[in-house]
Amino acid sequence: xxxxxxxxVTAQAAAPPAVLRGFGTLFRGPPVVALAMVAWxxxxxxxxxxxxRSDCPGDxxxxxxxxxxxxxxxxxxxxxxxxxxxxxxxxIMKILVPPGxxxxxxxxxxxxxGKPRQAEFQRCSDQACLATxxxxxxxxxxxxxxxxxxxxxxxxxxxxxxxxxxSLMGFTAALAHxxxxxx
Numbered sequence: 487x488x489x490x491x492x493x494x495v496t497a498q499a500a501a502p503p504a505v506l507r508g509f510g511t512l513f514r515g516p517p518v519v520a521l522a523m524v525a526w527x528x529x530x531x532x533x534x535x536x537x538x539r540s541d542c543p544g545d546x547x548x549x550x551x552x553x554x555x556x557x558x559x560x561x562x563x564x565x566x567x568x569x570x571x572x573x574x575x576x577x578i579m580k581i582l583v584p585p586g587x588x589x590x591x592x593x594x595x596x597x598x599x600g601k602p603r604q605a606e607f608q609r610c611s612d613q614a615c616l617a618t619x620x621x622x623x624x625x626x627x628x629x630x631x632x633x634x635x636x637x638x639x640x641x642x643x644x645x646x647x648x649x650x651x652x653s654l655m656g657f658t659a660a661l662a663h664x665x666x667x668x669x
Contacts, residue, residue, distance in 0.1 A: 533663055536656025540663040549664040555637075555652045563650045564637050565614075568621070568629070568657075574665045575623040581605050582614045583639050591640035591647065593617045597625070597654070598632030630658045 531542040542549035551568040562584065570577035581593060589607050593615075596602035603625075605617035621629070629635070637650040 531663070533660075534656075535659035535663065537653040538656040538660040540660040542664060551657065551660045551664060553652060553657075555650050563648075564652065566635065566637075566652055568661075570621075570626065570661060570664060574661055575626060577621045577626065579605070579619040579621055581617045581619065581637060583617070583637070584641065585610055585612055585614055586642060587615050588640040588643040589615070591643075594638040595619055596636040596638070597628040598634075600628055600632075602636070602638060626661075629654060630661065 531540075531544075533540055538551055538553050540549065540551050549570065551570070552566065554565045555563045557563055565582035567580040567582070568577055569580070579595065581595060583593060587593070587610075589610070593605045593607065594602040595605055603619060605619040608616045608618055610616070632654050634654055635652045637652060638647050639650075640647045
């Protein structure tokens, strides 16, 4: 049986840090703080759209869209970061989940009514595990059309998988903002 976690606050907009690209410096503090509190330069373009945040450095390159998911007790469950290509038709999704997840069970992301796709774990630290998923034009479109994504992972080898619901409300507007910052 898969446990379903439906957070009372489904998602919290997050400002993804530039250090996520290097990952190594990301986990000097709690992942929620690292995702939500890292400040970009004054020239950066950052704006929140419902549950998503769009952040672009001053030159418009390396833009990221991000959201965090917490449970009813405000415990961090997952973070989603999308790095779209300049034309917005493809990109990479980075999924952060709590440390200690059972890697062999995998991590799956489903969007809307689409079939869940398995993300590839990249690395783990004592603060979080990072998995990635390549996105093509149809998957970006699915993110724009759906209202939620579902992240499925097994927290420990001895526990049942959990389904974390992440809001996609505001994703389309955040993507449009990002595309405007790039042009």
